[in-house]
Amino acid sequence: xxxxxxxxxxxxxxxxxxxxxxxxxxxxxxxxxxxxxxxxxxxxxxxxxxxxxxxxxxxxxxxxxxxxxxxxxxxxxxxxxxxxxxxxxxxxxxxxxxxxxxxxxxxxxxxxxxxxxxxxxxxxxxxxxxxxxxxxxxxxxxxxxxxxxxxxxxxxxxxxxxxxxxxxxxxxxxxxxxxxxxxxxxxxxxxxxxxxxxxxxxxxxxxxxxxxxxxxxxxxxxxxxxxxxxxxxxxxxxxxxxxxxxxxxxxxxxxxxxxxxxxxxxxxxxxxxxxxxxxxxxxxxxxxxxxxxxxxxxxxxxxxxxxxxxxxxxxxxxxxxxxxxxxxxxxxxxxxxxxxxx
Amino acid sequence: xxxxxxxxxxxxxxxxxxxxxxxxxxxxxxxxxxxxxxxxxxxxxxxxxxxxxxxxxxxxxxxxxxxxxxxxxxxxxxxxxxxxxxxxxxxxxxxxxxxxxxxxxxxxxxxxxxxxxxxxxxxxxxxxxxxxxxxxxxxxxxxxxxxxxxxxxxxxxxxxxxxxxxxxxxxxxxxxx
Numbered sequence: 001x002x003x004x005x006x007x008x009x010x011x012x013x014x015x016x017x018x019x020x021x022x023x024x025x026x027x028x029x030x031x032x033x034x035x036x037x038x039x040x041x042x043x044x045x046x047x048x049x050x051x052x053x054x055x056x057x058x059x060x061x062x063x064x065x066x067x068x069x070x071x072x073x074x075x076x077x078x079x080x081x082x083x084x085x086x087x088x089x090x091x092x093x094x095x096x097x098x099x100x101x102x103x104x105x106x107x108x109x110x111x112x113x114x115x116x117x118x119x120x121x122x123x124x125x126x127x128x129x130x131x132x133x134x135x136x137x138x139x140x141x142x143x144x145x146x147x148x149x150x151x152x153x154x155x156x157x158x159x160x161x162x163x164x165x166x167x168x169x170x171x172x173x174x175x176x177x178x179x180x181x182x183x184x185x186x187x188x189x190x191x192x193x194x195x196x197x198x199x200x201x202x203x204x205x206x207x208x209x210x211x212x213x214x215x216x217x218x219x220x221x222x223x224x225x226x227x228x229x230x231x232x233x234x235x236x237x238x239x240x241x242x243x244x245x246x247x248x249x250x251x252x253x254x255x256x257x258x259x260x261x262x263x264x265x266x267x268x269x270x271x272x273x274x275x276x277x278x279x280x281x282x283x284x285x286x287x288x289x290x291x292x293x294x295x296x297x298x299x300x301x302x303x304x305x306x307x308x309x310x311x312x313x314x315x316x317x318x319x320x321x322x323x324x325x326x327x328x329x330x331x332x333x334x335x336x337x338x339x340x341x342x
Numbered sequence: 343x344x345x346x347x348x349x350x351x352x353x354x355x356x357x358x359x360x361x362x363x364x365x366x367x368x369x370x371x372x373x374x375x376x377x378x379x380x381x382x383x384x385x386x387x388x389x390x391x392x393x394x395x396x397x398x399x400x401x402x403x404x405x406x407x408x409x410x411x412x413x414x415x416x417x418x419x420x421x422x423x424x425x426x427x428x429x430x431x432x433x434x435x436x437x438x439x440x441x442x443x444x445x446x447x448x449x450x451x452x453x454x455x456x457x458x459x460x461x462x463x464x465x466x467x468x469x470x471x472x473x474x475x476x477x478x479x480x481x482x483x484x485x486x487x488x489x490x491x492x493x494x495x496x497x498x499x500x501x502x503x504x505x506x507x508x509x510x511x512x513x514x515x516x517x518x519x
Contacts, residue, residue: 046380049390209370306376 021102024120028101032254033063038294039254039301046305070250073243080150081240089148090241090248093141097255100134103127104262105189107272107285119286120189127186128176131263132169135218138252139165142220142227145249146237157236160312161227164217167319168224172214174327178207178334179267188263192271199270206330208268210323212299215260217319220253221300223307226315261296265289399515405468405483406512408461410504413451419505420480421459422452430475435465452478459501463489485512 037052040062044051052059077086107119124130139161146158180186182203183194191200201208217224228236238249265271269292272285280288310318391398400406411420423440441457449455470483486508491497 045384045388048383048386048388050388050392302377302380303373306380307373 020120020122024102025098028098028255028258031258032251033067035254035258035297036063036066038297039304042298042301043305046302067247070242070247071244075243075245078150078240082148082150085144085148086240087245089141089145090245090252091141092144093138093252094248094255096134096138096141097252097259100131100138100259101255101262103130103188104259104289105192105266105271106289108189108193123187123189125187127188127191128173128180128263128267129186131259132173135165135169138256141249141252142237145241149237149240151240153233153235154237154239157227157233157239160233161220161237164220164224164226164315164319167316168214168217168323171210171319171323171327172218174324174331175207175211175214176267177327177331178204181331181334181338188266188271191267192273195270195273199268199273199275201268204268204330204334206326207334208264210327210330211264211268213318213323214327215264216300216303217315219256219260219300221257222304223310224315225309226312231309257297257300258293261293261300262289264296265292269295397513399513400485400487401515404485404487404512405470407463407484407486407489407499407508408466408472408504409482409484409508410459410501411480411482412505416451418448419450419455420478421456421476422450422478422480423454423456423459424477426475426477427472427481430471432469432471433465433467435462436460436472437462456501459504461499461504463497463499464494484508485514487512 037060041051041059052062055061055065077083102122103120103124105120105123109119142161142165143158146154146156146161149155179191179200182200183191185191185194216222220227226236227233228238233239238246241249266289271292272288274280274288412418413420423438425438425440428434428436428438437458437460438456439458440454443449443453443455468483473482481504489497
């Protein structure tokens with residue numbers, strides 16, 4: 001077994017780090033409109049309709065139109081709001097979402113023009129902890145946004161978001177503990193490499209299910225979208241937001257979906273690995289990862305089209321009485337098995 | 343035939359009773375069942391009518407925009423300007439001004455004709471009472487339902503507009519459709 005903390009095993013020049021930062025940000029930026037469109041299209045299909053198909057061929061420019069509309073709107077804020085925090089909150093949300101996107105590995109270390117480049121923003125030694133760290137900061141974006149709006153509904157939404165995120169973060173983290181124990185490393189690239197024999201979705205099936213359920217709650221997606229609850233809270237924490245600030249919240253939310261899909265694909269579906277001993281050339285790896293992410297994003301949308309929103313007490317009961325014991329048990333059993341095998 | 347209450351009964355599926363294993367079933371089994379249901383909607387395919395390109399077909403008795411008619415053989419107008427339609431109209435949207443036919447200027451088959459016949463489409467409620475009231479079948483409800491305009495005054499349809507063949511825009515529903 002290797003050391004619990006993953007180590008970066010090669011050296012990258014500073015300019016590659018800069019280029020990688022730009023590329024990761026650009027990819028994240030491009031993925032969100034795609035997810036937006038795919039979501040609306042798929043939801044439409046799930047409801048016996050087409051979804052947006054008027055703007056451009058097959059409605060392909062719909063997200064461009066949406067984003068364009070939001071960006072050109074006036075930056076207003078309510079008189080009761082707290083100016084600094086009101087402005088800061090969406091920035092926190094978007095920065096943390098993009099930062100979390102940086103750790104998703106899109107492939108093994110590649111030789112590009114004789115330079116070794118890892119196909120990820122950064123291979124942090126603390127892996128999933130980095131994700132949860134930024135997830136926790138992202139939650140300040142929601143909280144501050146809801147509180148600083150100075151509005152009842154925003155505050156209610158923020159309170160719900162707080163309770164929900166705290167409850168489910170624990171299960172989500174514990175679900176990954178099983179994987180970390182099995183792989184013997186926190187580094188996401190090493191976790192992927194440890195899945196050469198078998199993807200962790202098989203031995204860690206319980207962990208996978210718990211992780212997915214908790215991720216739905218962490219990203220505020222249906223059926224756990226209590227923080228937004230359009231029907232009851234008129235949008236929750238982002239009620240008072242409009243224009244580019246709302247776009248930032250929206251962007252962060254969808255980027256979080258992408259990030260969680262990427263993490264799930266990395267940790268449970270073997271990242272860039274293909275089954276049956278297929279070893280494609282290195283440039284295929286990012287597409288494999290993107291394909292697996294698309295699978296998870298579709299699952300998110302499918303669930304959204306299927307399940308109704310949970311009641312608040314059901315949400316809490318499910319989080320604390322079902323998910324948390326399951327996750328704990330999973331981590332415990334995994335630890336015992338790993339110790340017994342070695 | 344006697345009424346059988348069982349014939350109207352809808353199948354209701356109830357969730358499992360609380361107890362051992364039932365919670366897990368409710369959480370995962372019912373979720374999977376719901377996902378199957380929604381996926382069935384994808385397989386069914388969309389039922390949307392792409393409106394401006396495809397128009398929803400109307401039934402033969404659909405009450406759309408009115409039409410005034412002429413006799414097919416003589417080409418004279420059927421309307422004799424009796425104003426019964428205007429009297430029957432609950433929305434008060436029809437205005438008729440009658441004038442006498444003369445041997446030189448013969449417009450309708452009766453003694454008088456409608457010199458002015460206007461229907462204010464922004465007031466019309468498409469009830470069809472005018473059609474019922476008309477003793478000569480001069481006015482009928484057509485099939486045209488695309489009646490939007492940029493100006494209220496453009497929605498006052500004159501006699502010439504009502505007499506003219508409408509642009510064929512509303513498709514008729516085929517038998518069995």
